[in-house]
Amino acid sequence: GAGVSQSPSNKVTEKGKDVELRCDPISGHTALYWYRQSLGQGLEFLIYFQGNSAPDKSGLPSDRFSAERTGGSVSTLTIQRTQQEDSAVYLCASSLVASGGPTGELFFGEGSRLTVL
Amino acid sequence: AQSVTQLGSHVSVSEGALVLLRCNYSSSVPPYLFWYVQYPNQGLQLLLKYTTGATLVKGINGFEAEFKKSETSFHLTKPSAHMSDAAEYFCAVRKETSGSRLTFGEGTQLTVNP
Numbered sequence: 001g002a003g004v005s006q007s008p009s010n011k012v013t014e015k016g017k018d019v020e021l022r023c024d025p026i027s028g029h030t031a032l033y034w035y036r037q038s039l040g041q042g043l044e045f046l047i048y049f050q051g052n053s054a055p056d057k058s059g060l061p062s063d064r065f066s067a068e069r070t071g072g073s074v075s076t077l078t079i080q081r082t083q084q085e086d087s088a089v090y091l092c093a094s095s096l097v098a099s100g101g102p103t104g105e106l107f108f109g110e111g112s113r114l115t116v117l
Numbered sequence: 118a119q120s121v122t123q124l125g126s127h128v129s130v131s132e133g134a135l136v137l138l139r140c141n142y143s144s145s146v147p148p149y150l151f152w153y154v155q156y157p158n159q160g161l162q163l164l165l166k167y168t169t170g171a172t173l174v175k176g177i178n179g180f181e182a183e184f185k186k187s188e189t190s191f192h193l194t195k196p197s198a199h200m201s202d203a204a205e206y207f208c209a210v211r212k213e214t215s216g217s218r219l220t221f222g223e224g225t226q227l228t229v230n231p
Contacts, residue, residue: 004160033218040126042207042223043161056218091160106219108153108160 002026004109006092012115013082021077021112025094032075033095033106034067038088046090049075082116089113121210123222131230136180136195138225140208143189150191151209151219152182161207167191178202203229 005024013019025032034046045059049069060066064082069075079086090113093106124139142148149168153161165176172184178201182193191208205226209219 035221042123043221045218045220048218059218093161105163105166106161108162110158110160 004092004094004107006090006109006112008112009110010113010115012117014117015084016081018078018080019082019114021079021090021092021114023075023077023092023094023109025073025075025092026096026107027073029094029096029107030072031095031104032069033093034075034077035091035093036088037091037111043091046077079114082114084116087114087116121208121220121222123206123208123225125225126223127226127228129228129230130198132200133197136193136198136202136227138193138206138208138227140182140191140193140222141189142191142208142210144210149211150182150184151211152176152180152191152193153207153209153221155205155207155224157204164193164206198227198229200229200231203227 004026007022011019030051032049035043036046037043047060047067048056064080067075067077089111091108091111093108095104095106120143122141130136151166152164154164155161164180165174165182167174167184175181180193180195182191184191205224207224208222211219
């Protein structure tokens with residue numbers, strides 16, 4: 001696709017349920033990032049995938065959070081046993097690291113808004 | 118560790134007035150610096166970036182930013198605000214490591230009054 005696609009755009013769930021958020025990056029982009037944006041706060045880094053390297057999971061807030069990236073393309077962020085504090089907008093971004101290097105631009109999706117009741 | 122501080126979570130200007138959004142960073146190595154803009158219900162979009170070379174960087178929509186190493190600052194400016202500039206602006210820093218994460222500031226919400 002032309003841009004980073006995320007689904008669902010909105011998700012309302014009950015406390016304790018599991019949720020899956022999907023990110024489809026720009027074709028050919030080797031790097032993929034997940035960030036969380038909570039009301040009144042900046043963007044919190046969650047996880048980063050780069051090619052076949054082991055992902056950088058250092059930003060995941062708890063073991064209830066996990067993510068995978070299949071075939072170097074689509075990524076799924078899973079939150080188990082959701083809590084109310086998980087309510088936020090989850091943003092996915094991709095970049096073309098090979099040519100962009102450390103200066104490469106991140107292209108963001110529109111985010112998935114998660115509300116935990 | 119690197120971090121970014123944006124002074125002022127909300128800035129309000131009149132249409133036609135100067136826009137100044139402040140960003141200071143702390144980094145143990147020469148950083149790469151970015152400004153992103155987020156319009157309502159949209160993803161973030163790159164405004165401009167500083168990598169190496171000229172310290173005054175020009176971006177889209179008439180914005181520019183100046184990297185001042187002595188002040189560890191990367192403030193964003195625009196000479197004349199337009200109503201369409203109303204959005205949230207994020208400063209970000211990245212270390213000199215290919216593909217590593219961006220660390221974002223907490224954002225500044227810009228309001229433009231008619």
